[in-house]
Amino acid sequence: MKMIFKNLFYPALIVASSLLSAQYKISDSQATKETQKLFENLGKAQDKGYFVGHQDDLAYGVYWKYQNDRSDVKETIGDYPAVFGWELGDIELGKDKNLDGVPFDKMKQYIRDSYEKGGIITISWHANNPITGKNAWDFSNKSIKSIFSGGENHQKFVTYLDKVADFLADLKGKNGETIPIIWRPWHEHTGTWFWWGANSASDEEYKELFRFTTDYFRKTKGLHNLILGYNTSIEFKNTEDFLKRYPGDEYVDMVSFDAYQRGSIDKGNEFAKNLDFWMNTLDEVAKKQNKIPAIGEIGYNQIPDSKWFTEVLKPSIEKYKFSYVLFWRNAGFKPENNEVEYYLPFKGHSAEKDFMKFYKDEKTLFLKDASNLKLYK
Structure with missing residues (x-):
């Protein structure tokens, strides 16, 4: 049984956390x-370990969709993730479902x-390209200037x-309180696959995009x-x-940062070495x-190892202090591209026992841990 050690508040730990x-x-x-309390507690909790999250955890799993209280994580370890990731792509087009088919009302x-259960919420947004009208992965624009004030696509972007x-x-x-959100806008911007990425928006344009979005939400929309x-x-x-x-x-x-292991199992040592470097740089x-x-996103599709x-994973990250790691979604079979996608094990998967061992590690914090820590108080 996993020991919930967060209640053992030794004086030294209190001082270190403060x-x-x-x-x-x-x-x-x-x-x-x-x-403010969530932010403060995300900082303090690093002395105890790191929260573990999963994208779209409550909406669907590898073999199910939209069933109350279901979760592939819950069914493998008896606990929910502490961090719940969600995606807003396509909301800007006025659709009632996001780009992965999840209804926004659900x-x-x-x-x-x-x-209400004490979990942490993080949200990303694969926004459609307001310049070309295509999706987030259309990086054909070589500048994003037109979405800023005075530009021909500015008003369209504001409606987004x-x-x-x-x-x-x-x-x-x-x-009636507004739920705190870890908001992860314009992510993976150092890559080249999004319209706000390194080959489609200059460094200064990206900075302006981030600042404008933030200022608009805070000052105009009162968020x-x-x-x-x-x-x-x-x-x-x-x-640098x-x-x-x-x-x-x-x-x-x-x-x-976001990082995924690709390829065969024998690439694991290389990925672990790289992950250690990325974590050290992040630190x-x-x-x-x-x-x-x-860690904004991570995973190894289908977990063949x-x-x-x-x-x-664990040896590469446990030596560092950080707040959370989010595993990507258990989409299951995707008919649009005839592939199977999942990043956490489900009941009966070959990695189920290893994930249970990961869960029992004192540094991994799941929903029961987050609830006991009362992150919003």
Whole structure:
């Protein structure tokens, strides 16, 4: 049985946590009380371990969709993830489902339910390209200037932001408070596959995009429930590379990267070595900028290595202090491209026992742990 050791508040641990949290300052001076408390506790919890998350965990699994209280994670380890990831792509087009087919009304309820249970919510947005009218992966534009003030696509882009802001503002707890969100906009921007990426938006244009989005949400839409994540891909060679598109401390609360193992099992050692380097760089960036570090996305599709969690992933990350790691979604069979996609095991999978071992590790924090920590109080 996993020992819930968070209740053992030794004096030394209290002092260490206080010192740790003191170095962090949320970027929004008007952040709601609950948002400030979550931010503070994300910093403190790094002394205990790291929260474990899963994208779309409550909406579907490898063999099911939209069944109350179901979760592939819950069915393998007896606990839910602590972090629940969601995606808003296509909301800007006025659709009632996101780009992965999840209805936005269901998503809102899942977010409310997991928040009331003490879980953490993070949201990404694969926004459609307002310049070309195509999806987020259309990087044919070589500049994004036209979406800024005075540009021909500015008003269109603002309508995109309005729809996202309305969704975020409508996320309310049972007492009417706005639910805090770790907001991860314009992610993987150091890569080249998105219209806001390195080959489609200059470093300065990207910074302006990040700043404009944040200012619009805060100043025009009055959103103060967002913890802001600056989220790269893995192209960086050093801290300078990581920070070259950084919009400024007043626009960032957390720093993170996305990383996936690709290819055969024998690539595991190489991935582990690279992951250690990425984590070390992230650690240096977080300390330099006084921001909370996290792993924005991670995984190994179909998990062909039955001991991947404890023998590849865990040794590479456990030596560092960071707030959370989010595994990508268990989409199952995707008929549109005839492939199967999942990043956490389901009942009966060969990696199920290894994931249980990962769960029992004292540093991994799941929903029961998050609930006991009372992150919003």
